[in-house]
Amino acid sequence: MTGRPKVNGERLLRRLSEFAEIGKTNAGGVNRQALSSEDRAARRLLADLAIARGFKVFQDAIANLFIRREGRNPALPPMLIGSHLDSQPTGGRFDGALGTLAAFEVLEALEDAGHETEAAIEVVAWTNEEGSRFAPGVMGSMAFVGAAHPDDFQSVIASDGAGFSQELAATLATLPDAEMRPFGTPISAYLELHIEQGPSLEREGLAAGVVTAVQGTRWLTVTFSGSAGHAGTTSLAYRRDPMVAATAALNRLQMSVMPEDDDARLTVGRFSAHPGSINAIPDRVTFTVDIRHPDATTLTAIEARVRSACEEAAISQRCSVEISTSFDMPPGSFSKVMTDRIEAAAMALELPYKRMISGAFHDALFVARVAPAAMIFVPCRDGISHNEAEHVEPADAINGARLLLEATMESVS
Numbered sequence: 001m002t003g004r005p006k007v008n009g010e011r012l013l014r015r016l017s018e019f020a021e022i023g024k025t026n027a028g029g030v031n032r033q034a035l036s037s038e039d040r041a042a043r044r045l046l047a048d049l050a051i052a053r054g055f056k057v058f059q060d061a062i063a064n065l066f067i068r069r070e071g072r073n074p075a076l077p078p079m080l081i082g083s084h085l086d087s088q089p090t091g092g093r094f095d096g097a098l099g100t101l102a103a104f105e106v107l108e109a110l111e112d113a114g115h116e117t118e119a120a121i122e123v124v125a126w127t128n129e130e131g132s133r134f135a136p137g138v139m140g141s142m143a144f145v146g147a148a149h150p151d152d153f154q155s156v157i158a159s160d161g162a163g164f165s166q167e168l169a170a171t172l173a174t175l176p177d178a179e180m181r182p183f184g185t186p187i188s189a190y191l192e193l194h195i196e197q198g199p200s201l202e203r204e205g206l207a208a209g210v211v212t213a214v215q216g217t218r219w220l221t222v223t224f225s226g227s228a229g230h231a232g233t234t235s236l237a238y239r240r241d242p243m244v245a246a247t248a249a250l251n252r253l254q255m256s257v258m259p260e261d262d263d264a265r266l267t268v269g270r271f272s273a274h275p276g277s278i279n280a281i282p283d284r285v286t287f288t289v290d291i292r293h294p295d296a297t298t299l300t301a302i303e304a305r306v307r308s309a310c311e312e313a314a315i316s317q318r319c320s321v322e323i324s325t326s327f328d329m330p331p332g333s334f335s336k337v338m339t340d341r342i343e344a345a346a347m348a349l350e351l352p353y354k355r356m357i358s359g360a361f362h363d364a365l366f367v368a369r370v371a372p373a374a375m376i377f378v379p380c381r382d383g384i385s386h387n388e389a390e391h392v393e394p395a396d397a398i399n400g401a402r403l404l405l406e407a408t409m410e411s412v413s
């Protein structure tokens with residue numbers, strides 16, 4: 001069959017169902033954590049589907065899986081499309097799998113149509129995007145761009161007791177027929193389709209988001225220290241109460257940071273008091289702060305505001321405060337050339353879309369360091385993700401794949 005390549009929607013939905021069987025949970029989600037036996041089964045299935053279509057299968061030392069449809073000129077760097085196959089322990093069936101299987105559908109659509117490309121196109125399934133079994137996440141893409149090496153993670157132990165190195169070796173052994181390739185293989189560009197994991201596209205009735213940037217994330221741990229005392233006998237004049245300082249600082253930050261800037265995010269997800277007794281003034285209060293912003297300078301300014309609010313609150317209560325940073329992921333922008341191509345493809349397909357910033361981080365953020373990259377988001381029901389209830393409407397999944405096919409064909413010679 002020849003003609004203009006066309007996404008086979010029925011086949012894509014069937015593949016999504018097939019992969020959702022691997023690690024399927026009772027509540028309709030998946031538990032296919034990185035380098036687990038379920039993850040290996042999913043890789044094996046994808047490799048078998050690829051081999052059946054005559055595509056070549058490669059992997060690298062961190063088990064990133066590549067499926068190559070050759071171009072007329074094998075010397076040209078390939079265009080890369082894909083996502084990840086690993087999931088959260090109680091994850092959904094679309095997070096990662098949709099992007100990987102839609103990318104594979106692009107290869108199949110080109111093959112069905114007998115459409116030759118000058119450069120090869122490769123599908124990638126990145127290793128351990130989620131980071132739930134082995135921390136940190138996005139290991140595969142970090143290794144791919146040289147920001148990390150598998151040896152860096154040698155001593156990482158999973159929550160289930162498994163060692164990273166052993167599980168990586170066992171995963172690599174699942175695909176003895178895949179040719180090993182070194183890190184740093186050049187690519188011409190990268191596109192990733194992913195579910196939004198937020199509610200905005202669905203609420204606005206849009207088919208797609210053209211992702212222009214990923215916001216930066218910084219995690220702080222704040223500890224106020226004061227004096228423990230009896231709740232009944234210690235009058236106000238004698239108190240050095242870290243709880244008063246902590247709540248004053250948080251109240252001030254929560255009333256200002258997000259209300260003053262729509263793009264800013266500030267979340268306190270953990271809070272504890274020591275010794276944690278109902279009738280004792282605590283001597284220590286610790287909480288975490290997750291701050292996010294698409295602009296690096298503003299992110300730093302927000303951190304400075306957190307620090308000064310905490311320091312002033314500590315002084316006012318004659319307490320002390322210590323603030324440490326435990327995680328710092330700078331914001332990243334995607335390539336204008338690539339986002340323009342996605343936008344043009346959305347217009348050509350008459351799909352309503354908007355340009356948007358990703359609130360979550362993704363492999364594409366690292367890949368953007370070595371090649372022009374961008375992402376396409378599709379809506380998911382109620383914005384729910386990292387949850388077994390995650391759901392994508394079939395039409396939205398298919399439209400995402402159509403958009404990926406168009407944008408890929410525009411990007412590859």
Ligand SMILES: [Zn+2]
Nearest residue numbers: 095096129194
């Ligand atoms: Zn994901």
